[in-house]
Amino acid sequence: MPAKQDHDNRDAAASSGWGCDQHDADRSPAPTPTPTLSTEQREVGRAKAWDAGFRLGVSRRYNARLAAHYAGLANLATVTSLVGGSMAFANAVGGVSGAPIAASLAVALASAFSLVFRWADKARSHTDLYRQYTRLQERLVRAGDQPEPSIVHEVLADFLLVEESEPAPKAALIVLCQAEEARSLGAQPDPRLNLRWWQRWAAPFITLPPKGWEK
Incomplete structure (x- = not known):
């Protein structure tokens, strides 16, 4: 008898619409169609992506060259200080007059230029900028040959924030x-x-x- 009652209850639910999967599916919202871009919009988006990639590439080259330039000057100052200091010590011990003064002057000048112009600090700063621009360009490359406009806009916005921290x-x-x-x-x-x-x-x-x- 209980089995017959359960069977009757299922029939009643089906006839009234309660618990029906098809009824629930009919009430679900229809999927939003994906907007299609026109040929002109695709060309504009491709041009913006190319421009963003070009600007990032230029910034990467610019900061890489400046980082190498300042690192070279910092290394030159260090070498000058080491060589000049060694010469000054050797000449002072050997008793040669005049040479220790010139060597000491070279050490002082190299140290003064390195301290005033902060070549090592500038090299580190431009290296950090190069890495930031590289990460931005990586995001753009990962987005494909024709990235979404929102991705290009985000990359350009972050590009401006990084560019703001650059010196003249x-x-x-x-x-x-x-x-x-x-x-x-x-x-x-x-x-x-x-x-x-x-x-x-x-x-x-x-x-x-x-x-x-x-x-």
Whole structure:
């Protein structure tokens, strides 16, 4: 008898609609269709992604070159101090006049320049900036050849935050890095941004560019 009552209860529930899976499925919201981008929107998104990648590539090259430049100056000051100190000690022990004074002066100058210009600190700072830009570029690369616009916007926003912490840019060096990055991507750099030989040599030192870039 209880089995017959359970069977009757199931039939009643089915006839009234209670406990019916199909009824619950009919009440579930319909899935939101994925918006499709037009050809023009895809091209705009691809151009923004390329521009973001180019800017990140230039910043990576720029900070890598400055980090190497300042590290070289810091190492040169250290070597000068060691050699000059050794010469001063050896000459003082040997009793040679004049040489200890010159060696001591070289040590003092090398230490003073390293202390005032903080070459080692600048090298570490630009190395850290290089790593931050590398992480941003990694996010962009992982997003694929045609990343979502939201990802590109986030990368550019973080790019501005990192760029804010940089010191005054050395425009001549930026021009060199832009040309190198353009060639690495198969593009031709702007011929109007060519530098003279002395501008290329002094690029890591000067902050503001000359008025004319043409040769």
